[in-house]
Amino acid sequence: MNKAKKRHPLVDAKKPNLLEDTYPYSLPPLIRFEGPVVENIDGKAVEFDFGAVKDRNILISDTTFRDGQQARPPYTIDQMVHIYDLLSRLSGPNGVIRQTEFFLYTKNDRETLDKCRSLGHKYPECTGWIRAIKGDFRLVKEAGLKETGMLTSCSDYHIFQKLKFRSRAECMDSYCEVVEAAFEAGVRPRCHLEDLTRADIDGFVLPFVERLMEMSSQVPEELTAKIRLCDTMGFGISYPGAELPRSIPKLIYKLNQECGVPSDRLEWHGHNDFHKVHTNGGTAWLYGCDVVNTTLFGFGERTGNPPLESAIFEYIALKGGLCEIDTMVITELADYMRSIGLPIPDNYPFVGRSFNTTRAGIHADGLRRDEQIYNIFDTEKLLARPPRVAITDKSGTDGVVHWINEFFGLKGEERINKIKIHKIARWVIDQYDEHGRLTAISDQELEAKVKELMPDYWAKYKAS
Amino acid sequence: MATVEERVKAVTAQVLKIDSDQIKLEDNFTADLGAESVQSIELVAMFEEEFGIEMDEDAALSVETVGTAVDFIAKVCKEQGVDV
Numbered sequence: 056m057n058k059a060k061k062r063h064p065l066v067d068a069k070k071p072n073l074l075e076d077t078y079p080y081s082l083p084p085l086i087r088f089e090g091p092v093v094e095n096i097d098g099k100a101v102e103f104d105f106g107a108v109k110d111r112n113i114l115i116s117d118t119t120f121r122d123g124q125q126a127r128p129p130y131t132i133d134q135m136v137h138i139y140d141l142l143s144r145l146s147g148p149n150g151v152i153r154q155t156e157f158f159l160y161t162k163n164d165r166e167t168l169d170k171c172r173s174l175g176h177k178y179p180e181c182t183g184w185i186r187a188i189k190g191d192f193r194l195v196k197e198a199g200l201k202e203t204g205m206l207t208s209c210s211d212y213h214i215f216q217k218l219k220f221r222s223r224a225e226c227m228d229s230y231c232e233v234v235e236a237a238f239e240a241g242v243r244p245r246c247h248l249e250d251l252t253r254a255d256i257d258g259f260v261l262p263f264v265e266r267l268m269e270m271s272s273q274v275p276e277e278l279t280a281k282i283r284l285c286d287t288m289g290f291g292i293s294y295p296g297a298e299l300p301r302s303i304p305k306l307i308y309k310l311n312q313e314c315g316v317p318s319d320r321l322e323w324h325g326h327n328d329f330h331k332v333h334t335n336g337g338t339a340w341l342y343g344c345d346v347v348n349t350t351l352f353g354f355g356e357r358t359g360n361p362p363l364e365s366a367i368f369e370y371i372a373l374k375g376g377l378c379e380i381d382t383m384v385i386t387e388l389a390d391y392m393r394s395i396g397l398p399i400p401d402n403y404p405f406v407g408r409s410f411n412t413t414r415a416g417i418h419a420d421g422l423r424r425d426e427q428i429y430n431i432f433d434t435e436k437l438l439a440r441p442p443r444v445a446i447t448d449k450s451g452t453d454g455v456v457h458w459i460n461e462f463f464g465l466k467g468e469e470r471i472n473k474i475k476i477h478k479i480a481r482w483v484i485d486q487y488d489e490h491g492r493l494t495a496i497s498d499q500e501l502e503a504k505v506k507e508l509m510p511d512y513w514a515k516y517k518a519s
Numbered sequence: 520m521a522t523v524e525e526r527v528k529a530v531t532a533q534v535l536k537i538d539s540d541q542i543k544l545e546d547n548f549t550a551d552l553g554a555e556s557v558q559s560i561e562l563v564a565m566f567e568e569e570f571g572i573e574m575d576e577d578a579a580l581s582v583e584t585v586g587t588a589v590d591f592i593a594k595v596c597k598e599q600g601v602d603v
Contacts, residue, residue: 452556452557452560473580474560474563474579476560477557477560480560481561
């Protein structure tokens with residue numbers, strides 16, 4: 056055993072300290088920082104002030120209709136228009152979900168874009184997505200868009216193996232020609248540095264971005280090139296000390312501080328191949344990239360992208376307030392997506408059918424005494440989803456009584472105690488002990504039993 | 520009329536499906552008589568029904584032995600004006 060180096064005396068208390076500055080319950084747990092964070096970059100200690108994020112204009116962008124659609128059969132036009140409408144409501148008047156991007160290649164793509172814009176919402180702004188081909192600008196111009204993303208793949212896997220350029224110089228010239236065409240067309244280019252986390256940063260990425268910044272210095276501010284940092288294969292690493300090209304802190308620092316790309320023109324686009332996607336997006340925000348690109352429920356190419364709804368809660372946690380975001384729309388979006396056949400796992404955070412459902416009796420006991428013990432925040436207030444208990448042989452009488460109180464909607468002194476529900480608890484136990492049941496008991500079954508075995512309560516609270 | 524002790528033992532025997540003659544005042548409901556979680560709730564519910572009283576849930580469920588239950592129920596009956 057290591058020798059103790061510091062003593063930690065008990066701080067006795069007669070009243071609980073529930074750490075409400077961090078866990079206000081009416082909001083998701085707040086993310087608070089103390090002091091600067093240090094990253095070693097090229098042998099120098101560089102400080103980052105994460106606390107500054109509270110005052111920075113960090114934003115979310117959306118690619119549900121582009122990357123999100125690459126993971127599923129196409130949405131219908133009406134479905135996309137409805138989703139866009141809901142995204143706008145979720146975004147709130149401050150436009151936290153600032154932009155969403157659309158394919159422009161088919162008649163349906165263009166009709167969808169027109170219908171979304173005809174709703175008249177200020178946010179999310181509609182932008183396009185094209186290949187880095189000059190001819191594609193015709194589509195952007197015809198659509199009347201002010202901004203479009205374009206693929207400017209930057210790893211040698213893409214430059215040589217996929218795009219078959221003969222040299223990096225040829226590749227860079229080709230990309231810059233397209234950027235020039237965007238400027239000439241009066242369209243703001245958003246250069247998507249595809250496969251950035253597998254690229255030669257010093258040998259290609261930084262020289263290319265420097266050239267983009269030089270080109271941008273010749274055009275009005277509203278046309279200056281934006282840079283999307285595409286972690287195409289999910290290789291990005293958030294840990295301090297990680298090496299380039301995988302280090303998110305170093306990538307952002309180099310583009311932001313060395314190449315001079317302002318934070319509001321940097322956007323992180325992640326993938327979830329190594330289960331790092333949400334944290335990597337949050338990391339990008341903290342190290343100076345203002346925009347995190349997301350998709351609803353993380354649906355996207357292969358393993359998906361940063362989930363938009365998680366970015367919303369991260370945003371609130373970093374800002375310390377709701378910022379007029381209507382979080383209830385997240386539940387509405389999930390219900391709608393399920394209704395059009397998008398599968399959402401039951402245990403998926405924030406919207407899965409069981410995300411705040413406990414099956415353990417001891418947790419149900421905690422919920423019964425104080426829902427804050429086993430609920431992440433006020434999920435009823437923020438998501439219209441009160442914590443629930445699923446009834447199995449592991450739920451115990453605490454689980455059953457919690458279910459019944461929720462079913463009758465009883466609060467405070469009105470809540471029924473365990474003694475009153477003993478017949479239901481016995482029926483549940485017998486299902487497993489006597490009848491060998493292996494599945495959870497459905498809400499419908501329990502409802503029928505409550506009606507049968509607790510007729511007085513049923514008459515009082517349900518028969519009206 | 521049966522005493523509180525006799526009535527407590529009779530309810531206990533019925534709920535736990537054991538012979539009331541084998542129940543002793545010092546018996547622990549869980550350790551000696553084998554009451555499981557749901558049976559503890561059933562015992563309290565049956566005591567309430569037998570004596571026509573309402574017991575505080577936490578206090579009633581913290582009673583561990585038959586003898587303590589007899590005393591506890593007698594006290595609640597007195598508080599709630601129930602003759603026993």
